[in-house]
Amino acid sequence: MTASLTAVWWGGAPAADRVADAHLLAAVDEALAGSGAAAELVCTHVDGSAPAPRVGVSIRLTGEPADPAATRSVLARALAGPVVAGGTHDADVAGPARTALVEAAAGDAGRAVRFPGSASVTGRVPVADLIAATAIEQVVGIGVEPAGTDVVDTGPNGFLRPRFSGGRLTLLVERAAGGVLQPFEIEDPHQCCEGGGH
Amino acid sequence: MSHDHHHDHPHHHDHDHSHGEVSGVEGTWADPQADDPLSVSRRAFLVTTAVVAGAAAGLGGAVSGVGQGVAAAAGAGTTTNAWTGRTRYYAGDHHIHTKYSPDAQYDVATQVIKGRQYGLDWMVITDHGGVAHQKLSIDKITPEIEKVRRQYAGTMIYQGLEWNIPGAEHATVMLPPGNATVDILKAFEAGYDGSALAAKGVTGNVEPYAIEALKYLDNQVRNRRTEIALMFANHPSRQGIDSPHELRNWRDAAPSVAVGMEGAPGHQAAGIPVSQGGPGSGRGYYDNAGARADRFLPYPPESYRTFGGFDWMTATLGGLWDSLLAEGKPWWVTATSDSHRVFRDTRVQGPLDFNTNGTKGDAVDTGRPITQYGDFWPGQYSSTLVGSDSRSYVGIMQGLQAGKVVAVHGRIIEGLDVRVRSAKDGDPQGATLGGRTWVRRGGSVTVTITVKVAGGANANGDVPKLAKVDLISGPITGEASDRDRFTAPETTVAKTFEVGRGRAQWTFEHTFTNVERSFYVRLRGSDGNQLDSNGNPLMDVVGDANPWEDLWFYANPVFVDAI
Numbered sequence: 001m002t003a004s005l006t007a008v009w010w011g012g013a014p015a016a017d018r019v020a021d022a023h024l025l026a027a028v029d030e031a032l033a034g035s036g037a038a039a040e041l042v043c044t045h046v047d048g049s050a051p052a053p054r055v056g057v058s059i060r061l062t063g064e065p066a067d068p069a070a071t072r073s074v075l076a077r078a079l080a081g082p083v084v085a086g087g088t089h090d091a092d093v094a095g096p097a098r099t100a101l102v103e104a105a106a107g108d109a110g111r112a113v114r115f116p117g118s119a120s121v122t123g124r125v126p127v128a129d130l131i132a133a134t135a136i137e138q139v140v141g142i143g144v145e146p147a148g149t150d151v152v153d154t155g156p157n158g159f160l161r162p163r164f165s166g167g168r169l170t171l172l173v174e175r176a177a178g179g180v181l182q183p184f185e186i187e188d189p190h191q192c193c194e195g196g197g198h
Numbered sequence: 199m200s201h202d203h204h205h206d207h208p209h210h211h212d213h214d215h216s217h218g219e220v221s222g223v224e225g226t227w228a229d230p231q232a233d234d235p236l237s238v239s240r241r242a243f244l245v246t247t248a249v250v251a252g253a254a255a256g257l258g259g260a261v262s263g264v265g266q267g268v269a270a271a272a273g274a275g276t277t278t279n280a281w282t283g284r285t286r287y288y289a290g291d292h293h294i295h296t297k298y299s300p301d302a303q304y305d306v307a308t309q310v311i312k313g314r315q316y317g318l319d320w321m322v323i324t325d326h327g328g329v330a331h332q333k334l335s336i337d338k339i340t341p342e343i344e345k346v347r348r349q350y351a352g353t354m355i356y357q358g359l360e361w362n363i364p365g366a367e368h369a370t371v372m373l374p375p376g377n378a379t380v381d382i383l384k385a386f387e388a389g390y391d392g393s394a395l396a397a398k399g400v401t402g403n404v405e406p407y408a409i410e411a412l413k414y415l416d417n418q419v420r421n422r423r424t425e426i427a428l429m430f431a432n433h434p435s436r437q438g439i440d441s442p443h444e445l446r447n448w449r450d451a452a453p454s455v456a457v458g459m460e461g462a463p464g465h466q467a468a469g470i471p472v473s474q475g476g477p478g479s480g481r482g483y484y485d486n487a488g489a490r491a492d493r494f495l496p497y498p499p500e501s502y503r504t505f506g507g508f509d510w511m512t513a514t515l516g517g518l519w520d521s522l523l524a525e526g527k528p529w530w531v532t533a534t535s536d537s538h539r540v541f542r543d544t545r546v547q548g549p550l551d552f553n554t555n556g557t558k559g560d561a562v563d564t565g566r567p568i569t570q571y572g573d574f575w576p577g578q579y580s581s582t583l584v585g586s587d588s589r590s591y592v593g594i595m596q597g598l599q600a601g602k603v604v605a606v607h608g609r610i611i612e613g614l615d616v617r618v619r620s621a622k623d624g625d626p627q628g629a630t631l632g633g634r635t636w637v638r639r640g641g642s643v644t645v646t647i648t649v650k651v652a653g654g655a656n657a658n659g660d661v662p663k664l665a666k667v668d669l670i671s672g673p674i675t676g677e678a679s680d681r682d683r684f685t686a687p688e689t690t691v692a693k694t695f696e697v698g699r700g701r702a703q704w705t706f707e708h709t710f711t712n713v714e715r716s717f718y719v720r721l722r723g724s725d726g727n728q729l730d731s732n733g734n735p736l737m738d739v740v741g742d743a744n745p746w747e748d749l750w751f752y753a754n755p756v757f758v759d760a761i
Binding site for chain 2: 019046048050051052053054055142143161172174175176177178182184185186189190192
């Protein structure tokens with residue numbers, strides 16, 4: 001997806017217990033409420049600059065908040081980690097936030113938790129409609145070549161997590177039961193050793 | 199895996215070292231160096247350090263160089279796993295959970311009775327490692343295992359552990375019964391289980407702890423506290439966190455302990471579609487998209503799926519497994535149940551709090567089949583056939599260690615005799631699975647395969663029909679300079695044999711002529727139901743993968759040195 005030159009990008013380094021999709025979106029929306037701006041694209045990124053990899057988040061805002069510094073600091077509290085604005089060249093920017101901003105700018109990585117049009121999708125949707133109605137630019141199949149008329153079952157909640165690849169927001173799909181396609185990332189994959197000490 | 203790669207572990211591989219007997223692992227485990235008092239005392243000190251200090255033991259690789267790969271240790275011109283034509287196979291499962299895992303529910307006896315019913319000769323009890331398991335469960339399960347061993351004396355029941363490998367996936371750790379077995383397991387789990395380490399606040403790059411852990415086990419063998427110890431990496435591709443360099447590092451740190459991986463994960467019933475009354479999940483519970491931040495990023499999306507029920511590392515022709523074999527080093531594949539809660543069983547977990555009891559307690563019968571469960575009983579679908587000269591705990595483990603191993607689903611085959619030899623230009627006796635033989639450059643090597651097909655119905659009531667056997671070969675290209683390599687592009691199907699009907703066993707032969715390079719061969723076979731245009735297995739569809747309709751076996755390699 002090509003962002004306009006005036007797009008406002010922020011990068012964050014959420015604490016480990018804030019990186020789950022629902023927590024992340026709730027923290028972002030809560031912090032931005034009443035700020036005059038909203039998050040229209042929220043992506044997670046993997047930062048490998050430290051021995052243990054961490055998750056960073058990139059956020060594209062609908063515009064500049066009324067008080068950017070204050071809003072950033074509210075968001076930093078919500079994420080329990082630093083938040084920086086894109087375009088700043090602060091050497092002290094934490095690894096995950098910097099990685100998120102760099103990858104978002106290049107469009108070569110990043111997993112979209114929210115993207116324009118994502119809220120409108122639910123249930124079974126033809127590939128062509130997904131591309132027309134959302135920011136998803138291409139639908140790529142694993143072991144299958146999707147046609148525009150092929151149907152993607154996004155589930156009752158319209159769960160989609162497209163990833164940036166080569167500058168394009170790409171939804172990976174695979175075959176599913178019943179002759180439809182399903183997103184490669186599903187909402188409820190099996191959790192191994194649930195309740196375990198792992 | 200951790201992002202911070204450490205490629206510089208020094209390893210000493212003495213290829214002139216000989217175990218003194220052609221039979222290799224079937225012979226003595228006495229290590230000449232172990233009788234050196236200085237060596238023994240030094241090793242005893244190191245082991246003590248590891249027991250007492252556990253994970254706090256130095257991570258500097260002080261014990262590097264111990265351990266020799268069985269096949270790798272043999273010099274050119276020698277044969278290991280010499281073919282005899284008399285190999286007896288024992289069916290087993292090295293990955294079974296009980297109510298002493300927080301996510302499982304059966305008694306040891308229940309699992310063993312089921313495994314016996316489905317024809318297993320040996321089983322390994324592998325409950326999840328963790329703080330509560332280490333403190334509470336081991337002491338509770340030990341007498342239970344001992345009791346069941348007495349009740350079912352004909353079945354070998356190993357006490358093991360499903361180890362949370364620091365920085366990676368799970369692994370089977372197994373030991374034969376012995377005076378020190380429980381002590382070793384407890385010390386190992388306290389010192390090196392990933393969740394125990396995390397509970398101690400150990401963070402960052404924890405990969406070196408896995409190396410130390412395997413060396414610790416190796417030292418228990420060298421100090422004769424146990425006759426043998428083995429580790430198999432379980433469901434290696436499930437979350438993308440077993441990176442290629444980690445697999446190589448485990449193998450090279452303790453080649454006689456870290457000997458392989460699940461070629462096929464358990465949970466094979468999970469893919470049965472809802473429309474057929476099944477859980478409708480991913481076969482093997484391989485249904486995620488690589489969500490973990492610590493995954494190995496270069497793994498492709500399809501690596502998170504099974505292919506014909508087998509893990510991507512094993513199922514991909516010229517893939518990760520082949521890239522390991524192309525180094526000429528042992529790395530074996532198996533098939534297990536990973537049985538926690540069995541498809542259509544009527545029981546649910548007991549009510550106890552695991553963390554305070556070390557068990558969920560006895561399972562509770564609901565009286566109705568539960569179709570969300572994705573596992574099979576031990577032996578019901580998956581089995582690991584192990585060739586051994588003796589029906590004994592150590593004998594079976596030596597067969598596993600030696601790679602005399604075939605991974606089988608749904609009784610697609612019952613037995614396999616493989617002989618690789620050069621009658622005129624090398625060793626005319628030849629080698630069998632997991633072994634190594636040799637040929638003079640320019641000579642011929644003949645592979646003779648006798649496969650015994652199913653003589654009756656499998657646990658689904660079908661008599662499976664083997665449709666084809668692929669003979670796969672690839673050159674041995676030496677140690678990988680890139681420790682994260684996961685391709686072997688020169689590995690190909692050399693020959694496909696079609697299997698007819700009406701015979702109990704079939705013999706096939708193929709001769710490689712004018713052999714100039716060292717190479718390996720391995721076999722796989724299929725019921726032919728689900729193949730791509732190249733005869734490879736298809737990616738299993740999440741929610742639509744009935745395992746009974748897609749059966750494969752994979753046999754471990756034989757290496758041939760061209761000298």
